């Protein structure tokens with residue numbers, strides 16, 4: 001299952017500057033493993049102790065995966081996964 | 091240094107005053123690699139809190155898609171502090187993830203006079219920078235310093 005993953009500025013150091021990369025998997029967790037294989041270091045920026053990092057928002061197409069099963073969110077061929085750092089603070 | 095038009099400064103301050111005592115937040119977009127803030131985009135503080143701000147997750151996706159489509163970047167990311175000084179909190183630093191953005195903080199704790207300061211936040215390190223308020227970018231004409239509002 002090929003998906004397109006959109007990478008935010010701050011993580012492009014892991015993708016050689018690429019804004020968007022290809023990955024595969026049928027769940028978000030598998031997509032992240034696939035990203036990690038090709039672009040080492042990305043996983044630890046996204047996942048902490050088995051869940052998505054609270055500083056990062058991940059969307060499958062238009063849906064925030066927090067409302068779609070988190071790392072278990074289903075991904076199908078042709079989907080776009082978008083990673084965006086949360087814009088937040090105190 | 092942040093060079094920014096006076097009308098954009100006024101718009102951020104007005105937004106901060108309007109949402110006080112909750113924190114206000116938003117972005118000023120500009121052409122990619124221009125470092126020139128141009129398009130004022132106030133955002134909803136999904137936390138609606140006097141001590142926290144967060145862009146709504148759906149709004150965030152919409153914003154970044156729009157910026158991408160226009161070849162724009164968030165040149166300025168601003169938010170207000172309503173009871174403390176205009177300096178990044180530990181939480182601000184932990185979340186900061188746009189190394190090329192100017193993080194502008196506006197304090198509205200004083201009802202008469204606002205405080206507006208700008209910072210770079212890279213890899214957890216905060217560096218304050220001067221703010222130059224100009225009337226227009228066209229001639230790189232320098233206006234007077236930012237005058238505190240009198241409302």
Ligand SMILES: [Zn+2]
Pocket residue numbers: 089090169170171177178179182
């Ligand atoms: Zn803050």
